[in-house]
Amino acid sequence: MLVAVGATPVALGLAGILFIFTALSYAEGTAMFPEAGGSASFARHGFNDLMGFVAGWALMFSYIVTIAISAYTIPSYLGLFWEPLKTSPLAHTSVSIGIVLLLMVVNVIGVRESSQVNVGLAILDIATQLLIVVLALAILFHPGVFWQRVIGYWPSTANLVFGIAIAAIAFTGVETLSQMAEETRRPQVRAPRAYMLLIVVVLLIFGGISISAFSAMTPVELASDWATDPVAGIAHNVSMAIVPDELAARIFHEPIQHYIATWFIDVLRTALPVLVAVLAGTILFIATNAGLLGISRLAFSLGRFNLVPVVLGKVHPRFKTPYVAIVVFTLAAILLQIPGFFRPGLFESLGGLYAFGSMLSFALAHLSILALRWKMPKMERPFKLGWNVRFRGAEFPLTAVIGLLGTIAIWIVVVAMQEYSRWVGFGWMALGLGIYFLFRWRRQLPLGGVAR
Amino acid sequence: MKLERMLVAVNGKDADVETVKLACNLAKRSKAKVYVLYVIEVKRSLPLDAMIDSEVEKAEKALTRAEEIAAELDYEVETDLIQAREVGPAIVGEAMERDVDLILMGFAYKKRFGVFNLGRVIPYVLEEAPCRVLLYREPIS
Numbered sequence: 001m002l003v004a005v006g007a008t009p010v011a012l013g014l015a016g017i018l019f020i021f022t023a024l025s026y027a028e029g030t031a032m033f034p035e036a037g038g039s040a041s042f043a044r045h046g047f048n049d050l051m052g053f054v055a056g057w058a059l060m061f062s063y064i065v066t067i068a069i070s071a072y073t074i075p076s077y078l079g080l081f082w083e084p085l086k087t088s089p090l091a092h093t094s095v096s097i098g099i100v101l102l103l104m105v106v107n108v109i110g111v112r113e114s115s116q117v118n119v120g121l122a123i124l125d126i127a128t129q130l131l132i133v134v135l136a137l138a139i140l141f142h143p144g145v146f147w148q149r150v151i152g153y154w155p156s157t158a159n160l161v162f163g164i165a166i167a168a169i170a171f172t173g174v175e176t177l178s179q180m181a182e183e184t185r186r187p188q189v190r191a192p193r194a195y196m197l198l199i200v201v202v203l204l205i206f207g208g209i210s211i212s213a214f215s216a217m218t219p220v221e222l223a224s225d226w227a228t229d230p231v232a233g234i235a236h237n238v239s240m241a242i243v244p245d246e247l248a249a250r251i252f253h254e255p256i257q258h259y260i261a262t263w264f265i266d267v268l269r270t271a272l273p274v275l276v277a278v279l280a281g282t283i284l285f286i287a288t289n290a291g292l293l294g295i296s297r298l299a300f301s302l303g304r305f306n307l308v309p310v311v312l313g314k315v316h317p318r319f320k321t322p323y324v325a326i327v328v329f330t331l332a333a334i335l336l337q338i339p340g341f342f343r344p345g346l347f348e349s350l351g352g353l354y355a356f357g358s359m360l361s362f363a364l365a366h367l368s369i370l371a372l373r374w375k376m377p378k379m380e381r382p383f384k385l386g387w388n389v390r391f392r393g394a395e396f397p398l399t400a401v402i403g404l405l406g407t408i409a410i411w412i413v414v415v416a417m418q419e420y421s422r423w424v425g426f427g428w429m430a431l432g433l434g435i436y437f438l439f440r441w442r443r444q445l446p447l448g449g450v451a452r
Numbered sequence: 453m454k455l456e457r458m459l460v461a462v463n464g465k466d467a468d469v470e471t472v473k474l475a476c477n478l479a480k481r482s483k484a485k486v487y488v489l490y491v492i493e494v495k496r497s498l499p500l501d502a503m504i505d506s507e508v509e510k511a512e513k514a515l516t517r518a519e520e521i522a523a524e525l526d527y528e529v530e531t532d533l534i535q536a537r538e539v540g541p542a543i544v545g546e547a548m549e550r551d552v553d554l555i556l557m558g559f560a561y562k563k564r565f566g567v568f569n570l571g572r573v574i575p576y577v578l579e580e581a582p583c584r585v586l587l588y589r590e591p592i593s
Contacts, residue, residue, distance in 0.1 A: 035499075296498070300498055315502075321497050
């Protein structure tokens with residue numbers, strides 16, 4: 001919304017289409033190779049170790065940024081309870097760094113997390129967001145106003161494309177699912193099903209939220225007062241617009257029913273912003289932790305295939321956790337958050353960084369699926385994409401072709417428009433390639449080929 | 453109690469010795485098959501198939517010891533090593549897959565905050581196992 005402004009629903013919609021294509025490529029790849037690694041695994045099988053490393057290193061970058069951006073957003077939501085968390089860069093950034101450090105310690109020790117709690121919170125969060133969408137559509141939505149806000153605040157084409165790139169943050173689950181595939185029974189069946197469910201839920205929620213946002217306030221208000229906690233902004237405005245007596249009267253006409261309904265709606269109106277703040281804080285906390293778990297697993301997997309120094313896969317003798325990877329990548333995430341002490345636009349910068357890593361990683365995933373169709377056409381594909389184009393005897397899925405072109409185009413726009421993302425992103429890749437070549441040369445492993 | 457297959461869960465602790473002996477003596481009566489299982493618990497920050505050398509070494513030592521104890525009693529056992537996120541569900545899962553009649557587990561007497569404690573794994577197995585469960589507790593001393 002900061003970047004796409006009036007075109008936010010369009011940006012989310014186009015990002016959603018790209019996301020569907022990416023999820024489909026991941027579904028085919030994960031069903032073929034149900035192992036941790038995601039796009040790095042696809043690239044290693046489709047091309048060679050070097051491409052596997054590039055995809056993996058770009059993916060690591062997205063994970064680090066996910067950790068930073070998720071933790072950075074938590075204080076904004078908790079600002080409902082103590083305002084400086086939202087308004088003071090010192091308080092905001094200190095708390096977000098503190099959250100990341102806490103999770104580092106928790107994961108080095110290996111504190112057990114309850115999957116039941118995680119699932120319960122996710123369901124509650126989805127239900128709350130759906131409730132906000134329903135209320136916003138019922139009370140605030142007006143097609144004329146909505147359309148006027150879209151047209152009146154339409155961004156430049158470059159900002160629209162960048163907005164699509166940032167909207168990709170909504171779809172981080174694509175990689176996480178792939179990492180989890182090796183742990184499920186019958187991944188060839190369950191992984192594609194999970195991807196389909198992910199597509200439906202994410203599009204429904206984010207489509208609904210963006211329409212609700214534009215019904216609740218202008219894009220400028222959203223991009224300024226509520227830039228880092230938009231759902232809180234929507235909940236706040238929906239709550240302000242609810243008149244309990246009037247709303248109850250629309251549904252219940254009996255005096256007793258009307259009285260009870262009025263009381264209930266009043267409680268809901270008061271509770272909604274608090275519920276959003278608490279849920280958003282906890283879900284983002286879980287997302288930060290998921291990012292940390294994802295990157296430590298990925299680092300271990302890449303180390304197993306000699307794509308990164310083995311020290312990153314070193315396991316703590318007492319806690320049995322990959323403590324080196326956890327500490328190194330936590331510190332990298334904190335490094336990205338430090339500018340938050342000095343610059344207010346950190347959220348947008350982090351979004352650009354995420355787009356750099358994720359678009360590169362997703363593009364390589366699409367490319368690897370196409371390469372595997374060419375190199376290994378007869379390989380078993382438990383989930384094979386349809387809508388194929390035949391070329392020289394091989395079948396290439398159109399969704400992967402369009403996905404590849406789309407992700408590359410967005411990546412190019414991000415690199416061209418975002419100076420900060422360009423320098424940090426290329427700097428990260430250069431660092432990684434330096435480490436890779438040095439590590440492979442020292443171990444006398446092929447630089448571009450496959451290490452056996 | 454007619455037993456055809458039983459599963460002994462070991463963890464490399466002292467209680468394994470008596471648990472395996474008990475399993476072999478019970479199995480002899482009906483010539484039941486004995487599976488000795490060691491579950492390596494892998495933290496979520498690692499891939500499930502991550503090889504942790506120290507843990508694998510510990511597991512192999514425990515399973516070899518179980519085989520030796522069984523050999524002393526002139527009985528043969530089949531050992532298996534698996535990796536899982538949590539030990540309890542892994543034991544129950546293996547028991548169901550092998551369709552065992554009995555799960556045997558041994559544990560040391562432990563207190564937590566002054567109260568006798570069974571840990572996490574045993575209560576889970578007691579609650580979820582579809583078959584009989586026999587527990588062996590070490591003496592307090």
